[in-house]
Amino acid sequence: MRFDELELPELVQQGIDQLGFTELTPVQEQAVPLALSGRDVAAQAQTGTGKTAAFLIALFTRLLKNPQSKSPAPRALILAPTRELVVQICEDAKALGCACPFTILPVFGGVDYDRQRKALVAGVDVIVATPGRLIDYAKQKVFSFKQIEVLVIDEADRMFDMGFISDLRFILRRLPSYKDRQTMLFSATLSPRVMELAYDFMNEAEKVQIEPEQVTAERVEQIVYHVGRKEKLPLLLGLLRDRMAEGRVMVFANTKRETEYVTLVLQANGIKAAQISGDISQVKRMKILQDFKDAKLNVLVATDVASRGIHIDDVTHVVNYDVPQDPEDYVHRIGRTARAGASGLAIMMADEDLVFHLPAIEEYITASIPSEVPEEELFCWKYKRPALKRKKPVPVKKSSPGKGSANPASKRRPRRR
Numbered sequence: 001m002r003f004d005e006l007e008l009p010e011l012v013q014q015g016i017d018q019l020g021f022t023e024l025t026p027v028q029e030q031a032v033p034l035a036l037s038g039r040d041v042a043a044q045a046q047t048g049t050g051k052t053a054a055f056l057i058a059l060f061t062r063l064l065k066n067p068q069s070k071s072p073a074p075r076a077l078i079l080a081p082t083r084e085l086v087v088q089i090c091e092d093a094k095a096l097g098c099a100c101p102f103t104i105l106p107v108f109g110g111v112d113y114d115r116q117r118k119a120l121v122a123g124v125d126v127i128v129a130t131p132g133r134l135i136d137y138a139k140q141k142v143f144s145f146k147q148i149e150v151l152v153i154d155e156a157d158r159m160f161d162m163g164f165i166s167d168l169r170f171i172l173r174r175l176p177s178y179k180d181r182q183t184m185l186f187s188a189t190l191s192p193r194v195m196e197l198a199y200d201f202m203n204e205a206e207k208v209q210i211e212p213e214q215v216t217a218e219r220v221e222q223i224v225y226h227v228g229r230k231e232k233l234p235l236l237l238g239l240l241r242d243r244m245a246e247g248r249v250m251v252f253a254n255t256k257r258e259t260e261y262v263t264l265v266l267q268a269n270g271i272k273a274a275q276i277s278g279d280i281s282q283v284k285r286m287k288i289l290q291d292f293k294d295a296k297l298n299v300l301v302a303t304d305v306a307s308r309g310i311h312i313d314d315v316t317h318v319v320n321y322d323v324p325q326d327p328e329d330y331v332h333r334i335g336r337t338a339r340a341g342a343s344g345l346a347i348m349m350a351d352e353d354l355v356f357h358l359p360a361i362e363e364y365i366t367a368s369i370p371s372e373v374p375e376e377e378l379f380c381w382k383y384k385r386p387a388l389k390r391k392k393p394v395p396v397k398k399s400s401p402g403k404g405s406a407n408p409a410s411k412r413r414p415r416r417r
Helices: 010-019 026-036 051-065 083-096 113-122 131-139 156-161 165-172 192-201 229-241 256-268 282-293 327-334 355-364
Strands: 041-044 076-079 104-107 126-129 150-153 182-187 206-209 220-226 249-252 273-276 299-302 317-320 344-350
Touching (some): 010 051, 010 083, 026 041, 026 051, 026 182, 041 192, 051 076, 051 083, 051 150, 051 182, 076 165, 083 104, 083 126, 083 282, 104 113, 126 131, 131 165, 156 165, 156 182, 156 192, 165 192, 182 192, 229 256, 229 344, 256 273, 256 299, 327 344, 327 355
Parallel strands (some): 041 206, 150 182, 249 299, 249 317, 273 299
16 A cells, blocks of 8 residues: 555645655554544554654644644643653654644653653653653643543553553553543553553544565574674674674674673774663663764674664664574564664574573474584684773771771670679
8 A cells, every 4th residue: 555545634744755655664554544533552563663753643634634732731641661762752743744833852861851841841742751850741731631541552562561551551541531632552562461551541443554574574584693602802893894894883782881881892993882771870871872873883882772773764784683582572682773674684592591492482483593513714723812990909998906906807896704
């Protein structure tokens, strides 16, 4: 199906044309017509399948068809589990709604509190937020939920995983009745706990499920290299210098400590790399992501904080430096490449410590990932080690002995018997 067959408002169609979208993806083909008809939708969809455009098109269409007098209260609310995803949804919304007269505000922690507060007081049409900071403003009565016409819950399963369910229910109980608003829920899996949320807070939601083979990006070539743990860094350096020299690469590790060390090694060997993990401040994260988008960085090393919500076009390669322990994380990681119809390569380094997670991944994606032993020429055995900063030992102050005594212990009181 083509977008011009949907009879969308002209302002929405202008944004679609501006982005060069013509054909609907599978999830869009099923979800968009339902949402345009006013139905609530609960859809199973991974990142990279076009779900963001699906709910934005329906949201903008509803707001345009039901114009209201100017009010500072928001008319639409999009909830997402991570700050990165909030930022990305806002960018997509501004691009898709470039011709629409809507103000869109991201609300999340880690950035200027007063600036966001003033923007809410001034009035916005669409809020894109993580639950925590939004609830903080709501309790201070900075804004009201009473005029929300459209609610979108993105990556609902992740909300549960990150412990946001109580916050989510707090917000849902303060919105207008489900009969007076339209709700769209998107999740990687429509698990029982996600569907329970849909039954409690949605109006007879239509269920949309994409078959597993459609969920995983089709244009991603996948390969597993079986290597020893000590061989992973030489192999990564060899791949970056040989087969990925001209590409834009995302490298995923399982721990913050590993991402930091891998980044230091890459930098020490002349590769423009930076890391994103939970220890990096939000302002610095945003700067790093922008540099990566602007090709000022060739390599982004990240924990799974970046596997969801970072939509960067032209990522040519994804390297799983560590085999992910959760099969869903694997799908989200490799979904950073082969976006918008492009192709990509996903390489996984399976060492002796983490190879045991491979069968669960293959079972989850219902496919066997081709594996091989890398050629000796790919390894870069001679590389510079980073100079690690060592913490200076805290000097211990020596206690001076009392006057006329060489042994301060002699000053102690005798024990009573």
